[in-house]
Amino acid sequence: GAGVSQSPRYKVTKRGQDVALRCDPISGHVSLYWYRQALGQGPEFLTYFNYEAQQDKSGLPNDRFSAERPEGSISTLTIQRTEQRDSAMYRCASSLNAGEQYFGPGTRLTVT
Amino acid sequence: GQNIDQPTEMTATEGAIVQINCTYQTSGFNGLFWYQQHAGEAPTFLSYNVLDGLEEKGRFSSFLSRSKGYSYLLLKELQMKDSASYLCAVRDRYGGATNKLIFGTGTLLAVQP
Numbered sequence: 001g002a003g004v005s006q007s008p009r010y011k012v013t014k015r016g017q018d019v020a021l022r023c024d025p026i027s028g029h030v031s032l033y034w035y036r037q038a039l040g041q042g043p044e045f046l047t048y049f050n051y052e053a054q055q056d057k058s059g060l061p062n063d064r065f066s067a068e069r070p071e072g073s074i075s076t077l078t079i080q081r082t083e084q085r086d087s088a089m090y091r092c093a094s095s096l097n098a099g100e101q102y103f104g105p106g107t108r109l110t111v112t
Numbered sequence: 113g114q115n116i117d118q119p120t121e122m123t124a125t126e127g128a129i130v131q132i133n134c135t136y137q138t139s140g141f142n143g144l145f146w147y148q149q150h151a152g153e154a155p156t157f158l159s160y161n162v163l164d165g166l167e168e169k170g171r172f173s174s175f176l177s178r179s180k181g182y183s184y185l186l187l188k189e190l191q192m193k194d195s196a197s198y199l200c201a202v203r204d205r206y207g208g209a210t211n212k213l214i215f216g217t218g219t220l221l222a223v224q225p
Contacts, residue, residue, distance in 0.1 A: 033211070
């Protein structure tokens with residue numbers, strides 16, 4: 001079946017603009033996660049949802065970052081007033097329950 | 113604090129066996145995962161340990177010792193396609209939710225002919 005999909009795959013934006021990154025999890029997966037991955041590093045946890053409830057947002061760097069999953073399926077990660085330090089690969093993952101997480105291809109964000 | 117250590121790079125020969133170690137110190141523990149990540153691609157799940165001991169899965173095995181905060185991934189009969197980064201991740205606890213993964217920086221394995 002289809003895996004986790006993310007869009008856009010690449011996003012270039014100017015500093016100060018807002019961006020919205022979308023994640024479509026594997027159908028039926030209850031849990032959805034957002035990570036950020038710098039080159040040569042492991043993924044860094046940002047936030048996660050069970051159904052539509054945001055269970056943990058302790059990894060969001062500051063209040064410019066927010067995420068939602070209003071119907072318990074697709075999720076959007078929004079970054080307001082982007083800064084150059086926000087440039088990274090943003091990865092979404094989903095899991096059926098508390099099992100292994102399946103990662104999407106990521107969105108490469110570049111802030112100029 | 114949260115700390116996961118693994119070697120940055122390793123080199124091995126095709127057909128050989130390689131062991132990638134991971135040590136962890138985390139505020140909570142509810143399982144340890146290994147992921148494989150080829151350059152430019154998403155991490156893919158390899159193995160999961162929650163109890164002490166060895167889990168075998170084809171050419172890949174993973175071991176866990178919770179008392180020592182230690183795990184290793186064993187790759188047998190190495191193939192060129194095994195050249196990738198191998199990520200160790202601990203599932204932490206956050207209140208009643210237990211699904212947050214804390215990743216190490218990854219071990220870049222180069223398999224040589």
